[in-house]
Amino acid sequence: MAEAIVPEGIKKAAGSGEVPVLLSRVNDISEKRLVTTLGEWDRVLGGGLVPGSLVLVGGAPGIGKSTLLLQVAHLLSSRYGKILYVTGEESASQTRLRARRLGAEEGEIYLLAETNIEGVLLQIERLQPVVVMVDSIQTMLLPDIQAAPGSVSQVREGAARFLRLAKDGGPAVILVGHVTKEGFLAGPKVLEHLVDCVLYLEGERYQAYRILRSVKNRFGSTNEIGVFEMTGSGLQEVTNPSAMLMAERPAGVAGSSVVACLEGTRPLLLEIQALVSKTTFGNPRRLATGIDFNRALLLAAVLEKRAGLPLGGYDIYLNVAGGIAINEPAADLGICLAIASGLKDRPLESRTLVLGEVGLAGEVRAVTQLERRVEEAARLGFNRFIIPAGNRGGLKGQSGCEIYKVSTINEALRLALVNTGSGAGDNTLSNPFYKYS
Template sequence: MAKTKTKFVCQNCGYSSAKWLGRCPECGSWDSMAEEIETPSKPQQSFLMPKEAPKPKTLDKVMLSEVERLKTGINEFDRVLGGGIVPGSLVLLGGDPGIGKSTMLLDAGMRFAANNIKVLYVSGEESEAQTAMRARRLGKPGAALLVMTATDLDAVLLQAKEVQPQILVIDSIQTMYNAELQTAAGSVGQVRECTAKLLRFAKATGIAVIIIGHVTKDGNIAGPRLLEHMVDVVLQFEGDRSYSFRVLRALKNRFGSTSESGIFSMEAGGLIEVANPAGLFLENRAENAPGSVVCACLEGNRPIMVEVQALVAKTPYGMPRRTAVGFDYNRVNMLLAILERRLGIDFGNFDAYVNIVGGMRITEPAADLAAAAALVSSYRNKAVPHSVLAVGEVGLTGEIRRVSNTERRIRDAANLGFTRFVVPKGKLNMEQKTSGIIQAATLEEALSAIFN
């Protein structure tokens, strides 16, 4: 009898070694090597027909056909996908536990079923009764929505071939098991091979496959990085569970743009799309509160008015604290250094806290000016007027640098009642004449325009 060969595989990056290692040399993670049994590789099924041989063609000879996308009926979801789901595509949806991934896909499946589009929803985490209970909370399920509880991928694909749905939903890929591998479900090898088998199934049958992926504590999708390269679309569902708002982003999309985003609100009846999120986070803004400034930040291609709050308080300790929630911690330290060096404001004996209201996470530098103004407002205990909007990136030399789509940010803010707009200096192509636009070249000019 042949001796069974084993190997040790990193559960974070997929690196394999003949012996156990305490630290993975590929990704640097500790205690991530797990023992797996080596299985001989089998020839993969080809996408081509048995008698068809590949031949090179020029682009003008390739037949182009219009692909009719499958629309979910959830406008925010369809926008992020580029207009709907492409038949035969493989879509990966990731997000934190409890963020609403399963709820959104079950709701989309029910809407598909209402339009007579057959959907097979396979859950490896819930029983059929639990899935039906959640579906009844979302509404009345249609007859075209089929549910199934299974973890054996071969059995799932066998049923999918018999039922012939137009959309197959797998919840989640970490619970699926491929009997060809002698490893536990959720391991790097299982996730990789299950995804590869689903990819071949989608391309060969033309059935769109949507898989849900778990995320690690760092926010990355669990499994090998190869997983994101194999699929056609990678969607990330983000949001703080303490708040009701969720943001759906496309990290990769072979059939559309990655600059779109969808805003949702978690209500008692499930996820509700927010069609116009521009002033969503300004409903409970306090009047004449020092340390509060509004900035127009882009979520995809749409500006959203975000309230940036700052608190500067005298520190009781020898080392002052710097804390950022929803904002880049390193940018807070940079802005404090710029304010000290260029404006002479001494923060050495003060704690500084910056918070983005509503659980939003701001990554673009357009919020630099608003954060700096909020810090100065709290330091001076002087409120910024309620109708002021601040947009701009702050450079290390104290200059205000331009950001993209300034005109659209101003237009949407004007529709919400803002009358003074402090923006970087430069040419603006405004379709309609808007008063109250103040262009500043330096941080000192911008702060003077904001407080005066």
Template structure:
């Protein structure tokens, strides 16, 4: 049996809601919005008439109360406890018998039976284990907030992620408005799914149409801008790939990528230079995916190549075109998975044409969108820039 949260996207991410007795680990950088999302989620459960408890070892009651007022996340059945000693927390839990629990954060909780300081490997492992034992015995879902280290991993033992049932990572720029909640482990649903949120003065608001969110503000008829369709779990997302090339003034040209795998950028640059004769070796290259999304799959290769060529030639790509395909070192365009699902989403959002691998173009037909098959980068160049092939 599951408990529904107030966010439809979060329920989908969890596989249909919180499973009773499950333990969810939510990690993220400081200031990214973990506590806000957790408080909103718990308030949504309280609004259903359930007794819930928010345990914080980082903030005082007055601080949490101020945030709850700003978020309009309150209620008579939402309880707060400022405590870091695990024995005291368990005593309050046994007395209150909540239907759901949030612990923010696990690195601040300590057990009197362990001599090391709070946040140490031994303390995090022991406290997490006891919380899991309590959750399973009572059938109460628990969400644990976890701090992350400088390299983005959850602070504490690696075994922490193995102990819990679900691992969620909240990503994004703390100075920006977009937040991406990514599922990396889920015993009750699919993994590598994402939910997109937007930060506002009233807290986090879910984006039910994330593709439109990522494409909002996209410039039209500007060189270096190409749209592709990325797969995040089972969901297709349309995203813009931006590229900028300029003749370097340094002995060694710079290569910078944000949201695109750097090694794939080097591969695409080398293939474009060698197979198309485009002299990118003396160009500074900057590639960016707006919105904070990371596109790691090879299916975005063709969009990166087109964005580079478009910027170098200073010729815009059709704003109603999407590009899909993996680029090989021989300049060949290789097949990508879930091609029909990607193109269906592109057609739904009004895109009129798509450059795809020729081997797949012959097998699919999507109403409302023209499928253009190509086998090599040279073919793509001739179809996208017919008057600027040289």
């Protein structure tokens, strides 16, 4: 720590003995990150693991948390030295069996099959590792607390011990935490305010792709994601997730649109799917996966009121392909066009990208970092863009592309649907309940 300035006659406060330090003289940690060759892991952490930080990695059982951490431990040990991997759920032999499958046996990785936190702290003091990984915090216990391992008091106090270890000049500590049936970190959520960084490993257990998402990060963006593919030799990073997400998109299908959303510094192309079918009950159903449900209801109401679409007698099912959740309003126009396309059973042109926030008056509002989004789409072969008129200035380097600027949702509907080929059902644009016809 930088040298503190203590005025004459002022004594250090009781307790830790810390005194105020001039902000400009505090040591900078930005150049001291522990970087691996696993780029997706480093990206989510904001550029690498910060020494002395406490990181929580959560996820459902069997999703791949232990696999990911063993791979990270192998890469860190090859660069920085000793790594201590504390396994409370498996024996050392079981952990080595996984490491052999992953090709992560080499390097200074020390295994410790222990659940007593006091014993773990003693071995950390003796070994002096660079990074400590605890798998999992639910199995750790403090003998002086009269509660079972995994209880709220044991989990909270155990994490607090590791926090003090990290902040008192100790190693970086990575804790593994399981999630409950409700999707919260077991505790529940009592650890998130203690740690510096919270990462969630998401995905379907029986599907190949996994998403590492940052929901809290004191040293970087909280919007970054890392995409991995589960293989027989461990998790392999997907360096071009947009191409992966677009690979299985069906061509010429109604109710599908493509938007570009920003996840931290990375633009991702996502497919929004809408299934619109006539309801057989009195009240139409609304279901949204990957899209905020209330936002979906709001956009359906705008379409019905401002564009005259008769959605009151139709069920609407919305989905974001790939299991990624959309949280930004730049996808509003894409959701609206997917619903309209599904209602008319008329597909959008397959190489069309749609961007824009939709207001309650039916206006299309500007989005941020438009050029970065369009560049990502153009790189993957998209050549037709429907964007907000409020985004001033031209787009550089997009020669040969058709760029349409719209001010209202009716203009966007006319551009997206009028000039496409005929689909099934009643696709006549002269139908009087379509205001944009």
